[in-house]
Amino acid sequence: MAAEEIGVGVVGAGWMGHLHARAYARVPHHVAGLARRPRLVAVADPVAAAVDDHRRRYGFARGVDSWEQLVADPEIEAVSCAAPNSRHREIGVAVAEAGKHLWIEKPVGLSSADTAAVAEAVHRSGVCATVGFNxxxxxxxxxxxxxxxxxxxxxxxxxxxxxxxxxxxxxxxxxxxxxxxxxxxxxxxxxxxxxxxxxxxxxxxxxxxxxxxxxxxxxxxxxxxxxxxxxxxxxxxxxxxxxxxxxxxxxxxxxxxxxxxxxxxxxxxxxxxxxxxxxxxxxxxxxxxxxxxxxxxxxxxxxxxxxxxxxxxxxxxxxxxxxxxxxxxxxPTSFDDSKVSECAAFLDGIARGRSGGATxxxxxxxxxxxxxxxxxxxxxxxxxxxx
Ligand SMILES: NC(=O)c1ccc[n+]([C@@H]2O[C@H](COP(=O)([O-])OP(=O)(O)OC[C@H]3O[C@@H](n4cnc5c(N)ncnc54)[C@H](O)[C@@H]3O)[C@@H](O)[C@H]2O)c1
Missing domain, CATH: 3.30.360.10 (Dihydrodipicolinate Reductase; domain 2)
Incomplete structure (x- = not known):
């Protein structure tokens, strides 16, 4: 992979999965001098048709049916979590523990105990994390x-x-x-x-x-x-x-x-x-x-x-x-534009070593x-x- 790229993965190929994938694709169009350009490596979703649709539309190199495969993928340095709320805790903790940066949708779990577990893993591993408060x-x-x-x-x-x-x-x-x-x-x-x-x-x-x-x-x-x-x-x-x-x-x-x-x-x-x-x-x-x-x-x-x-x-x-x-x-800017901004804040945070946007x-x-x-x-x- 070229040095100026960052390999990204998206977990959950539903509504927000589309927005995260589109934001990664669009962010270089809007941010001049982006430190590292996102490369769409893999998308994970248990629904095969959703994975295929994502791959076709956005050009992910791989589609998988479990987020664990995506977290284990050495080409991926940053992961978007756009799965249902009940999956945020296990995915967020695993992503952070794998030393990968995390862009995660709100509400980050079902309760504050779930959010606290993800926050603890993020702080312990020192990765950057941005939350979808667009x-x-x-x-x-x-x-x-x-x-x-x-x-x-x-x-x-x-x-x-x-x-x-x-x-x-x-x-x-x-x-x-x-x-x-x-x-x-x-x-x-x-x-x-x-x-x-x-x-x-x-x-x-x-x-x-x-x-x-x-x-x-x-x-x-x-x-x-x-x-x-x-x-x-x-x-x-x-x-x-x-x-x-x-x-x-x-x-x-x-x-x-x-x-x-x-x-x-x-x-x-x-x-x-x-x-x-x-x-x-x-x-x-x-x-x-x-x-x-x-x-x-x-x-x-x-x-x-x-x-x-x-x-x-x-x-x-x-x-x-x-x-x-x-x-x-x-x-006026759009809903999708707000996700591009969030993505830009996420990537800027990674470049600076400090979480960008809503943390x-x-x-x-x-x-x-x-x-x-x-x-x-x-x-x-x-x-x-x-x-
Ligand atoms: N920021 C916002 O404005 C905003 C708007 C909508 C949703 N959200 C959040 O985004 C998240 C996803 O919501 P959505 O509207 O995209 O839902 P959705 O139902 O459209 O999509 C969810 C996707 O996750 C997949 N999925 C289910 N279990 C999975 C697993 N174990 N691993 C991987 N993928 C799995 C489903 O198959 C589906 O494709 C939720 O947490 C929601 O609260 C945020």
């Missing part, structure tokens, strides 16, 4: 972070974060791994709320206490064939199985600095597709972001307090990685909040995080 890579979100750090909003007083979507709203959608406690864990908490918790931490600060409630609105779904995604539909007379985790969660929390935060996540919000965003209020202003308008950040800041008008800022070079994609303001410690902090949220729902009361 919403913080969106240029408008990076600009929001800068605005907050510069104090333009004054002191943050209260904020709302939302991740509302409809992928599970149709009861004929099959019982994919996401709906089982064994593979999906807490459901909407691990799927969507985890992104919200990461954004709360990134933009507003660590939560010190939470109280939450949640519900499963669709109790049964048609049984799924292996590897089926949540978008596959069952027939009217298909046998059904029980949904074992939550469809919706609503969280009220307080940060260590005293800001009050609400976070709502739903996978059954009919009529709402990827309605992900936030409104952050400070003593002197407001920031508002909607992922469906990814190139826009609404800002109200000034000296009027009352009747202060809001302005829409178009993302521009200087906002996070915007300049990797477009030379001038107003051309495994960020994943662990978010997982601890989600454990507290689940505990709060169970005991029907506030839970202190001791932050």
């Amino acid at each position: 919403y913080r890579m969106v240029p408008a979100v990076a600009r929001a972070k800068r605005v907050l750090d510069e104090g333009l909003l004054g002191t943050v007083t209260h904020a709302r974060f939302r991740l509302l979507t409809d992928f599970a709203a149709d009861p004929s959608g099959v019982l994919s791994w996401r709906f089982t406690a064994e593979h999906g864990g807490t459901g909407v908490l691990n799927d969507l709320a985890v992104h919200g918790v990461d954004l709360v931490r990134y933009l507003v600060g660590d939560l010190a206490s939470v109280v939450a409630d949640g519900e499963r609105f669709v109790p049964r779904r048609p049984l799924a064939a292996a590897g089926s995604s949540q978008y596959v539909k069952g027939g009217d007379d298909s046998p059904t199985g029980e949904v074992e985790n939550l469809d919706f969660v609503s969280v009220l929390g307080r940060t260590g600095a005293g800001a009050i935060v609400t976070l709502e996540a739903s996978r059954v919000a009919v009529g709402d597709q990827n309605d992900y965003g936030f409104e952050i209020h400070g003593t002197r202003g407001l920031l508002s972001f909607d992922f469906r308008r990814p190139g826009e950040l609404v800002v109200a800041a000034g000296d009027r307090y009352v009747d202060q008008s809001a302005t829409t800022w178009a993302s521009a070079p200087g906002d996070g990685d915007f300049a990797l994609f477009q030379p001038g303001a107003g051309n 495994i410690d960020d994943a662990l902090a978010a997982a601890r909040v989600l454990d507290a949220v689940a505990q709060s729902i169970d005991k029907r009361g506030w839970v202190d995080l001791g932050a």
Whole structure:
């Protein structure tokens, strides 16, 4: 292998596996002077058709049916883990213990115990690890972070974060791994709320206490064939199985600095597709972001307090990685672009010997909040995080 290449492998050839493979392929198009160019060595998935599709589309040299083969492959120095949540712990630990760098999808396991095991292995072996919290890579979100750090909003007083979507709203959608406690864990908490918790931490600060409630609105779904995604539909007379985790969660929390935060996540919000965003209020202003308008950040800041008008800022070079994609303001970046940014941060981290983007410690902090949220729902009361 040429010295300027880095051999990579992808575990899990589903939705996120596609995004990781595409990001590795695209990153040299966007990042000039990349220290080492990714080479797609192998993809692992137990579903042969998914492996073949990946190989055909992206040109992986090899396709295998078990992640162990990929971890043992001497040509692979960096591994993406895009398998179901239940596999993150064993794969993440094995990758780190093999001395390979790890790009792993959120939520990094089913619980904070799983995330802690991966974090410990990463720290023990000294590899780099980047986690799939891609919403913080969106240029408008990076600009929001800068605005907050510069104090333009004054002191943050209260904020709302939302991740509302409809992928599970149709009861004929099959019982994919996401709906089982064994593979999906807490459901909407691990799927969507985890992104919200990461954004709360990134933009507003660590939560010190939470109280939450949640519900499963669709109790049964048609049984799924292996590897089926949540978008596959069952027939009217298909046998059904029980949904074992939550469809919706609503969280009220307080940060260590005293800001009050609400976070709502739903996978059954009919009529709402990827309605992900936030409104952050400070003593002197407001920031508002909607992922469906990814190139826009609404800002109200000034000296009027009352009747202060809001302005829409178009993302521009200087906002996070915007300049990797477009030379001038107003051309919005995409979901896939956020994964290219994540990939660039991962590879840059490897080149510098320090984890880039959201780290495994960020994943662990978010997982601890989600454990507290689940505990709060169970005991029907506030839970202190001791932050
Ligand atoms: N960052 C994001 O915005 C985002 C979005 C979606 C999913 N995710 C995360 O990505 C991960 C994968 O989700 P997805 O939507 O791609 O799921 P998916 O169901 O589309 O794909 C999962 C793939 O993993 C394969 N698989 C199952 N067991 C495996 C094993 N033991 N070894 C290797 N592969 C195995 C399945 O056959 C399937 O092809 C999850 O952890 C999920 O939470 C992140």
